[in-house]
Amino acid sequence: MKTEDATKKPSLKEEVSAVIEKYSMLAGGETVLVGLSGGPDSVCLLTLMGRMREELRLSIHAVYVNHNLRPEETGKEIEFCADLCNRTGVPFVVKSIDVAAYAAQMKMNRQEAARELRYGAFEEAAFEAKADRIALAHNADDQIETFFMRLLRGSGPKGLSGIPPKRGKIIRPLIETGRSAIEKFLEEEKIPFVVDSSNLEVHYLRNRLRKFLVPELKALNPNLPATLLNTVSILQDEERFLGIMVTKALMKMISRKTDEKIELFIAPMEVLDTVILRRVLRRAIEETRGLRGIGYVHIEAIMRLIRSGSSGDRLYLPKGIRVIKGYSLLTITSAPPSRIIDAELAPPGQLAIREAGLVIRASIEETAAAPGDGKSTVMLDADKMVFPLRVRARRKGDFFFPLGFGRRKKLQDFFVDEKVPRDERDSVPLVFSGDDIIWVAGYRADERFRVTDGTSRFLRLSLLQGNF
Secondary structure, three states, X not given: OOOOOOXXXXXXXXXXXXXXXXXXXXXXXXXXXXXXXOOHHHHHHHHHHHHOHHHHOOEEEEEEEEOOOOHHHHHHHHHHHHHHHHHHOOOEEEXXXXXXXXXXXXXXXXXXXXXXXXXXXXXXXXXXXXXXXXXXXXXXXXXXXXXXXXXXXXXXXXXXXXXXXXXXXXXXXXXXXXXXXXXXHHHHHOOOOOOOHHHHOOOOHHHHHXXXXXXXXXXXXXXXHHHHHHHHHHHHHHHHHHHHHHHHHHHHHEXXXXXXXXXXXXXXXXXXXXXXXXXXXXXXXXXXXXXXXXOHHHHHHXXXXXXXXXXXXXXXXXXXXXXXXXXXXXXXXXXXXXXXXXXXXXXXXXXXXXXXXXXXXXXXXXXXXXXXXXXXXXXXXXXXXXXXXXXXXXXXXXXXXXXXXXXXXXXXXXXXXXXXXXXXXXXXXXXXXXXXXXXXXXXXXXXXXXXXXXOOOEEEEEEEEOOO
């Protein structure tokens, strides 16, 4: 009778199959897009997925993402990947991204830009292939390196929880497989691969960790990979639990939400535990299309604004994100500040300024009765005007003579003195007669156009909230 050796080490295919089952990555019958660079990890992944193709009834596709950063190597890599896919009967496509241009445009480093564009390319290729899953070749050593990279950069538990085995369409079947096991498999199976020269450059933090730090730590603890993977697994479980709590807390706080703006009730945040509040704020910022560049110091600043700031106080965060504290609501927005467009205003009449949600009314009167408060309503000398009046936003070099000030003042200096938030200055209507400002709507009229004893016609201007 033939017996099986219970101590026999499972094959790499069996180990990866166990990981796929453990994290419910595949049920069978899916179309899977494999990210293929030609390096050992992705070649190993494609090979294993190919060997599981029949038993899991998979349709396999592959995509190479050309970052346009290594033109001297890219052609050979694409040729290698195309040949590999041709030999294994896997449809193959190439997606090109311009990392350098995008990094410059978005003011981010190339590694961040490459990651963002690369995942976009994966999604595009998956859509074209009608793929149910995108399989990427991150391995256990990548997980270890990511843990230390984020630790050095001051990440919290979420960052230290590392690379998720599965997220949305993305699966990582090699996430518990070490790099040495992958290389051993390829060597034993005599499967060729290519080497990306950028992986050898030590000015990248990940490569320095890979070459110097991790080997030293493994010498101190030979079981380091298993130890850290257990730690990461615990953090991932706790992160999922906290994520549920954050979702419940955030849903109770949202007043209004669009793709670029979210309004949160302040009262419940003032008493929320700091641990949950930090996560609520990060999630809220994610909801406004942009968490990049937002770190610990920014989240702490927002919490100080919530707990001790005054109504009207605001923060200006990286990438155009603004946080504004109102009487009862905290507004987080990544929408660019509105800027009013040029228009004409001929009294009697009114002008709707939809960009700012305002209306200006103008009328000619025979007396100066009820002159107004000098801010939202002003009375000026119509005989000194050139009609029609013009209304526009500020421009560089604008100046006027504030009523009661006695001399010329730059508009920029006036806004600063009046504490007009800089993200609201482009939505303050300026009313002109000819080339002269006659009224900074809502703030101050111009001294040169004030009513005198000789005024015979009076111009009344009023600023109202619009109901659009």
